[in-house]
Amino acid sequence: MAQVKVRFAPSPTGPLHIGGARSALFNWLFARHHNGTMVVRIEDTDIDRSTREYEDLILDSLRWLGLDWDEGIGVGGPNGPYRQRERLDIYHPYVEKLLASGQAYHCYCSEDELEAERQELMSRGELPRYLGKCRELSIRDKEEKCAAGRKPVVRFRVPEGRTLTVEDLVRGRVEFESDGIGDFIIVKSDGIPTYNFAVVMDDALMGITHILRGEEHLSNTPRQILIYEALNFSMPHFAHISLILGEDRSKMSKRHGATSVVQYREQGYLPEALVNFLSLLGWSPEGEEEIFPIDELVRRFSLDRVSKSPAVFNFDKLKWMNWNYIKESSPDRITELCLPHLKRAGLLSETPSADSMSWLKQVVATVQEKLEYAAQAPDVISVFFGDTVDVDSEDTDARQVLALETSPAVIRAFREKALEHKAWDSETVRSILKEIGKELGVKGKALFMTVRVAVSGQSHGPDLNALLTLVGPETVARRLEYTLKHM
């Protein structure tokens, strides 16, 4: 394939959304697969809603996901600037050109007039659209309107009777009739171009070869094609990716839960997991494996395996995916990941000592294979903390175990042996357990389960030996004593 150049062009009106992240990912995978160029540009023509904070947040999320870019915001390049609001001078001559050739014209209609027109059309059962009232205004009319203080917008004159064809790389040929499209605005009354115009200008001027974006843009494409033609720009390839849906099958939005990348980051998901998961939403690799490191995704990615049908975002599968990556990660990394959650839960001080950090790493190492995401850490880890533990009243297995005839003796014996031992490691714990079993003639569940429940208050939890080892003899003894008194 000839040189490939793609772009991700978010609008900084909110954090990076899951859908946006998936678009960015597909563009990135496509670019990397073909050794092409990835550009990131900011579409900030919506002055009221765009902020620099969101821009930073989005860029940050992109970097966190491991999606880098070769040209654009932050890295520069030959086609800058890369914020649309800084490109107004670049757009201007092209607007003039369209105006001069009559392919665009000034429109002075007010909001109210347009609204009235819409209502009128709708009440007659016709489609609401702009009918071209200002198409043929005379110079005098214009001067009058200007004098009256009206600020015009620039509209694109949509030709009649044309069939606009989008050759879409994932959908095939899609046709639209130009008659269904009213003359649309390309420059707002404040002089700032609209999305449909600016996006074409930028894509053309930046030499974008492939436009991969969400399906919500498909019906905008015929308008954009018109502009490409009017300005004699060469047409890029289009590929519209199906939408990501919420559980109720409507376009994923805030009410569906966590929808922004930062939220997943905060919950303690790993970027590789999110990337892997997202890659499988609307694309499928050949073969049966599903877990791929990112460079393997790059190697395998291809547009012709991109699905046409929308996909429901499946939280369970994401969790499963993340669990896979967590259990394969180093305890150091996962400890780091859990830190903020443990601090917030009050299990750890803001500035933990080196000792408690190294202890914590061992704790994390014993439970990390159970974690689906780091925010679960406090729950899973809390049994390692505290001098006393109450038996979970919901846990009938636990109560039954403590009610065993042999249990008090087992607990007492363990407590004594724990206090006698100076050295304390997993070997010690093992031998103590063995001794008790021998001395009291108790084995299996009656032995191990009893100790577990007495020391943790629950009939399930981390590996018993590791639990006892890490909690330490003094605390174990205190917990056992407490249990003895309260059982």
Next chain:
RNA sequence: GGCCCCUUGGUCAAGCGGUCAAGACACCGCCCUUUCAAGGCGGUAACGCGGGUUCGAUUCCCGCAGGGGUCACCA
């Protein structure tokens, strides 16, 4: 409502005229087990409907239905 897109188990999905219709998540059993999990084995569960085309349709065509998107001085 007009236009456009989509339709295989609960979800993600393979399939690209002939398959007992893959696989994954979730769910349910059993095994293993010093708990839970993991792991192993097994199970429940799908081609929206109606017409064509064809020796043969999940696959191709046409309707219908359902879902979604879009019709802004938002992107």
